Amino acid sequence: MYLKRFYGPPATEGDPPRVIGVKMLRAGRVQHFSAGFLDGGQGEGWLIRTADAVTIRATTGPVVYRLIRGPGAYCCYCEAAIPDAGTLLEPGLTIGRKHVLSQHGDALSPDPTNPAGYRVEHHYTGVLVGDTVEATTPEEAAQMERGVRDALAVKLRTKYGDTRGASAARRALKTAAAGGEG
Amino acid sequence: MANIVMNIALGRVAELYNRVDLNDPANSALIVVVLATTGIETDAVLKDKDDLAAVVAGTTNEVTNAGYARKVLTDADIVAFAPDDTNDRVDLDIPDQTWTGVAAGDGWNDLLVCYDSDTTVGTDANIVPLTQHDFVVVPDGSDIVAQVAAAGFYRAS
Numbered sequence: 001m002y003l004k005r006f007y008g009p010p011a012t013e014g015d016p017p018r019v020i021g022v023k024m025l026r027a028g029r030v031q032h033f034s035a036g037f038l039d040g041g042q043g044e045g046w047l048i049r050t051a052d053a054v055t056i057r058a059t060t061g062p063v064v065y066r067l068i069r070g071p072g073a074y075c076c077y078c079e080a081a082i083p084d085a086g087t088l089l090e091p092g093l094t095i096g097r098k099h100v101l102s103q104h105g106d107a108l109s110p111d112p113t114n115p116a117g118y119r120v121e122h123h124y125t126g127v128l129v130g131d132t133v134e135a136t137t138p139e140e141a142a143q144m145e146r147g148v149r150d151a152l153a154v155k156l157r158t159k160y161g162d163t164r165g166a167s168a169a170r171r172a173l174k175t176a177a178a179g180g181e182g
Numbered sequence: 183m184a185n186i187v188m189n190i191a192l193g194r195v196a197e198l199y200n201r202v203d204l205n206d207p208a209n210s211a212l213i214v215v216v217l218a219t220t221g222i223e224t225d226a227v228l229k230d231k232d233d234l235a236a237v238v239a240g241t242t243n244e245v246t247n248a249g250y251a252r253k254v255l256t257d258a259d260i261v262a263f264a265p266d267d268t269n270d271r272v273d274l275d276i277p278d279q280t281w282t283g284v285a286a287g288d289g290w291n292d293l294l295v296c297y298d299s300d301t302t303v304g305t306d307a308n309i310v311p312l313t314q315h316d317f318v319v320v321p322d323g324s325d326i327v328a329q330v331a332a333a334g335f336y337r338a339s
Contacts, residue, residue, distance in 0.1 A: 002264070167251075
């Protein structure tokens with residue numbers, strides 16, 4: 001996302017100029033919003049957030065993202081939310097890992113960047129729907145976002161293979177090239 | 183903010199970040215890599231490395247803990263490229279990152295934020311290291327969170 005902020009005179013003399021609006025120069029199909037970004041936009045008056053949407057009131061018209069997910073931990077296989085996923089149940093076993101092992105076995109994680117099979121997101125995930133949130137259903141938006149993630153996963157698998165052992169394999173190659181020292 | 187900026191990235195970080203946000207070239211991304219404590223070279227040595235393959239070519243290694251993989255940040259992860267015209271600068275931000283269920287093994291020492299022009303092909307020799315950040319952690323099987331400063335990981339001014 002590429003935003004251009006417009007500034008007006010400060011509310012009080014001596015204060016910095018205040019943001020009076022934004023122009024949307026580029027809006028991606030899927031966007032991750034940090035809490036700080038949402039709070040900042042709301043505070044400056046150019047962003048409206050509801051339970052299911054973020055509307056950026058750009059000078060060129062509203063740009064609406066349907067929110068499909070909030071911060072939290074999610075299973076990479078079944079997309080279930082996993083509360084307290086990072087809590088250690090015993091040495092080496094988190095609640096999230098226990099969910100993965102009990103529900104999905106030790107199969108390769110669908111997400112190459114999260115080999116443990118669950119992921120933690122620190123952002124709100126939005127899908128661009130145009131100028132009104134009614135332009136798409138929550139299911140359609142979720143499917144679109146999943147498609148984008150799956151496409152990235154395919155690319156990464158093509159490049160890195162099984163990321164569970166990728167860095168170890170790279171180091172083994174390096175050690176071998178150095179004649180076993182390394 | 184960055185502890186060090188690699189020499190190869192001086193004057194380029196904001197534009198390479200913008201490239202990812204633009205999706206130009208398609209499939210470009212920021213890559214977050216973790217370096218191991220054992221064998222880590224000095225900042226002065228690492229600062230001169232021009233690609234990721236060179237960073238780990240000496241005694242420095244990428245970590246190999248089970249549960250670790252490189253993080254790949256695409257245009258969706260870049261919240262907003264928005265120059266600050268009041269303060270005449272650009273802060274570059276990325277979301278906090280969590281590695282889940284990272285097993286014991288290598289100690290973690292530093293994070294590298296890198297630029298990969300194509301996540302579908304190429305090797306580490308095609309990945310440009312941008313900034314390096316202290317990140318000392320001893321994995322024990324739990325999740326590891328890298329919390330990025332509110333102002334972001336890099337400031338161009």
